[in-house]
Amino acid sequence: MSAMLDSGTIAAIATAAGEGGIGVVRISGADAARIAARVFRRGARRAATVDLTATESHRLLYGSIIDPASGTPIDEVLLGWLAAPHTYTKEDTVELSCHGGPVALRETLRVVLEAGARHAEPGEFTLRAFLNGRLDLTQAEAVLNVIGARTAESLRLAVSDLGGDLTRRLAPANAALISLLAYLDASADFPDDEIDTSDINRGLTAAEEALADVVAGSAAGMLLRDGAQIALVGRPNVGKSxxxxALLRxxxxxxxxxxxxxxxxxxxTVNLQGVxxxxxxxxxxxxSEDLVERIGVERSRTALATAAxxxxxxxxxxxxxxxDFAVAGMLAARPLDQRTPVVIVRNKRDLADQVDQGELAKVLPESPVVAVSATTGEGLGNLEAALADALRGGASSEARPSLISSRQRAAVDRALRHIHDAQEARAAGFPQDLLATSVRAALHAVGEVTGEDVDDAVLHEIFSRFCIGK
Ligand SMILES: Nc1nc2c(ncn2[C@@H]2O[C@H](COP(=O)(O)OP(=O)(O)OP(=O)(O)O)[C@@H](O)[C@H]2O)c(=O)[nH]1
Ligand SMILES: [Mg+2]
Structure with a gap:
C-alpha cells in the first residue's frame, strides 16, 4: 500500500486484454508530459517533438510512439493531453490511443516505463482520484460497479452512486451527529448547566432515521448488483428443464x-426484471438406487440450500x-432460518385436463401458485414477476440509490449500533462523556462509508479489487 501512496508518475494499459480497435496506455502524474514527450513524435514524418506543457489542455495530437533508444517506430497513435486538475486523477494525464493489439500496447507501455514512469498498481488511478479529492469512497466503489454491471438496471444504480447519491443520503445523519457532538462537548464545559435531553433525543433520532432509510434501500440495490440464484426443483418429468x-429463450x-x-x-444466467x-x-x-441419479439428487438438495x-x-x-408431496414436504420442513421463499409453478397448463392442486398448495401455504406452459410460453411473464417478487422479499421493487458494498453496509450497521448505545446511555442517565463516546463512534462509522475517516488497510482492500489501469 505504501507504494500505492507515493506520488510518482504511473502508467498502465487501460483497456481490456486481447485484440481491439484501439487500446489505451494511460500515464498520470507530474512527469506525464515529460515522459510522453520522450516517446512521442508528432505528425506523419515523426520529426517533431512536443512540449505538452505549452499545449492547450484536452486536445488530441496525431503522431507516433518511438523507442527513443533506437529511434524505431512502435505504433501510430493519437495522444490525448489532459492537464491537471480537470482529469480523472486530478493529475496531469496523457492517454495514448494505440492500435488495439497486445504487442503494440505492451511495447508502448515498455518505452513509457523506460522513460521514467512506474507501472501502476490495480486501481491506482482511482485511488489517486480519491486521495486527490475528486471522488469520495462511495464514488470510487461505484466505479467498480459500473465496470461490473450485469444488467441495465444495475448500471443505472451504479452510475447514480458515481454521482455521489449515497454520500448525499448519508449527509443528514452526518450533520445530525456532528451538531449533537458539538452540543455535548459544549455542555461538558459547563457541567453545572442543565442539559436538555429532548435536544439529544431529537439529534439521535434524526441520525437513526437517516441511516435506517439508507439501509432500507440497500437490499434492492445489492440484489441488482450481485444477482441471486433461483433453483428449479420438483419430481422427475414435471418440466423443470x-x-x-423457456426462461432462457x-x-x-x-x-x-x-x-x-x-x-x-x-x-x-438470465435478466429477471433487471436482476x-x-x-x-x-x-x-x-x-433412487442408481448411483448417478443419487448423486444428482444430492446436488439438487445442495442447490436448494444456496438458492435465494x-x-x-x-x-x-x-x-x-x-x-410431489415428498418434495413439497421437504421444503416445508426446512428450519426457519433456511426458509427461502418458494413459488409453486403449475406447469403444462396447455394440456386440456388441468387437475386441482389445492392439497399440494396447502403444504406450502405462504407460496404463490403460478400456472404456466413451458411449451407455449403462456404465463411466463407472471412467473418472472412472481420470482422477482420472491427475491425482493415482497419489498418494493423501487431501486433507490443505495449501499453498494457489504463493507458499507457493515459500517452503517455499526453506526446504528452506536446510536442505540447512545440512546440507552441517555435513557439510563449515564454521564455525558459516555454518550459523546458513542456519538463519536457512530460518526466515525459513517465516515468510513464515505472515506472521510478510513484507514489504509480498508483502502487497500477496496482498491485491490480494481483492474490494473483503472
Ligand atoms: N404439454 C407440455 N409438455 C411439457 C411442458 N413442459 C415440459 N413438457 C414435457 O414434459 C416432459 C419432461 O420435461 P423435462 O423438461 O425434461 O422435465 P424435467 O422436470 O426436467 O425432468 P427430469 O430432468 O427428468 O427431472 C418432456 O416430454 C417435455 O416435452 C409443457 O408445458 N406442456
Ligand atoms: Mg430435467
Missing amino acids: SLLN ADRAIVTPVAGTTRDVIAE PVTLLDTAGIVE AIALVIDGSVAPTDG
Missing part, C-alpha cells in the same frame, strides 16, 4: 419424456403424486 429453456438443457433426464445441476439471476436446473428429486428463491415445479395436468 423445459422451464429453464434458448435450448440449453436436454428435455425428454424420460423421467430422470437431468442428472446434474445446470446453471445459466441478474442464475437459474439452477436440477435433477428430479426421487428415491425456489421454484417448485409440478405437472398441472395430473393429480399431485407422492413424489
Whole structure:
C-alpha cells in the first residue's frame, strides 16, 4: 500500500486484454508530459517533438510512439493531453490511443516505463482520484460497479452512486451527529448547566432515521448488483428443464419424456426484471438406487440450500403424486432460518385436463401458485414477476440509490449500533462523556462509508479489487 501512496508518475494499459480497435496506455502524474514527450513524435514524418506543457489542455495530437533508444517506430497513435486538475486523477494525464493489439500496447507501455514512469498498481488511478479529492469512497466503489454491471438496471444504480447519491443520503445523519457532538462537548464545559435531553433525543433520532432509510434501500440495490440464484426443483418429468429453456429463450438443457433426464445441476444466467439471476436446473428429486441419479439428487438438495428463491415445479395436468408431496414436504420442513421463499409453478397448463392442486398448495401455504406452459410460453411473464417478487422479499421493487458494498453496509450497521448505545446511555442517565463516546463512534462509522475517516488497510482492500489501469 505504501507504494500505492507515493506520488510518482504511473502508467498502465487501460483497456481490456486481447485484440481491439484501439487500446489505451494511460500515464498520470507530474512527469506525464515529460515522459510522453520522450516517446512521442508528432505528425506523419515523426520529426517533431512536443512540449505538452505549452499545449492547450484536452486536445488530441496525431503522431507516433518511438523507442527513443533506437529511434524505431512502435505504433501510430493519437495522444490525448489532459492537464491537471480537470482529469480523472486530478493529475496531469496523457492517454495514448494505440492500435488495439497486445504487442503494440505492451511495447508502448515498455518505452513509457523506460522513460521514467512506474507501472501502476490495480486501481491506482482511482485511488489517486480519491486521495486527490475528486471522488469520495462511495464514488470510487461505484466505479467498480459500473465496470461490473450485469444488467441495465444495475448500471443505472451504479452510475447514480458515481454521482455521489449515497454520500448525499448519508449527509443528514452526518450533520445530525456532528451538531449533537458539538452540543455535548459544549455542555461538558459547563457541567453545572442543565442539559436538555429532548435536544439529544431529537439529534439521535434524526441520525437513526437517516441511516435506517439508507439501509432500507440497500437490499434492492445489492440484489441488482450481485444477482441471486433461483433453483428449479420438483419430481422427475414435471418440466423443470423445459422451464429453464423457456426462461432462457434458448435450448440449453436436454428435455425428454424420460423421467430422470437431468442428472446434474445446470446453471445459466438470465435478466429477471433487471436482476441478474442464475437459474439452477436440477435433477428430479426421487428415491433412487442408481448411483448417478443419487448423486444428482444430492446436488439438487445442495442447490436448494444456496438458492435465494425456489421454484417448485409440478405437472398441472395430473393429480399431485407422492413424489410431489415428498418434495413439497421437504421444503416445508426446512428450519426457519433456511426458509427461502418458494413459488409453486403449475406447469403444462396447455394440456386440456388441468387437475386441482389445492392439497399440494396447502403444504406450502405462504407460496404463490403460478400456472404456466413451458411449451407455449403462456404465463411466463407472471412467473418472472412472481420470482422477482420472491427475491425482493415482497419489498418494493423501487431501486433507490443505495449501499453498494457489504463493507458499507457493515459500517452503517455499526453506526446504528452506536446510536442505540447512545440512546440507552441517555435513557439510563449515564454521564455525558459516555454518550459523546458513542456519538463519536457512530460518526466515525459513517465516515468510513464515505472515506472521510478510513484507514489504509480498508483502502487497500477496496482498491485491490480494481483492474490494473483503472
Ligand atoms: N404439454 C407440455 N409438455 C411439457 C411442458 N413442459 C415440459 N413438457 C414435457 O414434459 C416432459 C419432461 O420435461 P423435462 O423438461 O425434461 O422435465 P424435467 O422436470 O426436467 O425432468 P427430469 O430432468 O427428468 O427431472 C418432456 O416430454 C417435455 O416435452 C409443457 O408445458 N406442456
Ligand atoms: Mg430435467
